[in-house]
Amino acid sequence: MPSNQAPVLALAPELTDEQVARFKSRLQEQALALSEQDGELRARLAAEESVTANTFVAGIEGAMAAEADDEVIALLHHEQTELAATRQALERIENGEYGFCTECGDPIGAARLEVLPQAHLCVGCQDMLEHRQGR
Numbered sequence: 001m002p003s004n005q006a007p008v009l010a011l012a013p014e015l016t017d018e019q020v021a022r023f024k025s026r027l028q029e030q031a032l033a034l035s036e037q038d039g040e041l042r043a044r045l046a047a048e049e050s051v052t053a054n055t056f057v058a059g060i061e062g063a064m065a066a067e068a069d070d071e072v073i074a075l076l077h078h079e080q081t082e083l084a085a086t087r088q089a090l091e092r093i094e095n096g097e098y099g100f101c102t103e104c105g106d107p108i109g110a111a112r113l114e115v116l117p118q119a120h121l122c123v124g125c126q127d128m129l130e131h132r133q134g135r
């Protein structure tokens with residue numbers, strides 16, 4: 001009797017519909033929470049010096065912000081990055097591209113997405129990117 005049972009997949013190459021649905025609702029919740037945070041942070045900024053708020057509107061990068069606002073701006077910047085990543089992940093779900101590395105096309109892996117549902121790079125590409133950025 002040859003044992004020709006289907007091999008256990010070592011790499012779980014694709015996500016099940018159920019997994020994608022679960023990641024999708026997590027991403028939607030995350031996007032909502034981030035938008036709320038965005039509103040709060042902007043309100044905090046606006047409540048502080050209006051000069052700083054105005055420079056912020058002109059762009060985080062060029063803003064010479066008062067030290068007191070640095071933290072809020074850093075949070076806002078981080079939050080916007082996260083929100084963009086979350087929205088892009090939701091778009092990739094709609095396009096059926098979710099779960100694959102946008103750099104090399106390899107599956108990102110359910111375990112990684114479990115930790116970071118908005119991840120768009122596999123571990124290998126993420127590492128390379130961080131090395132390129134000198135971190």
Ligand SMILES: [Zn+2]
Pocket residue numbers: 101102103104105106121122123124125126
């Ligand atoms: Zn990759």
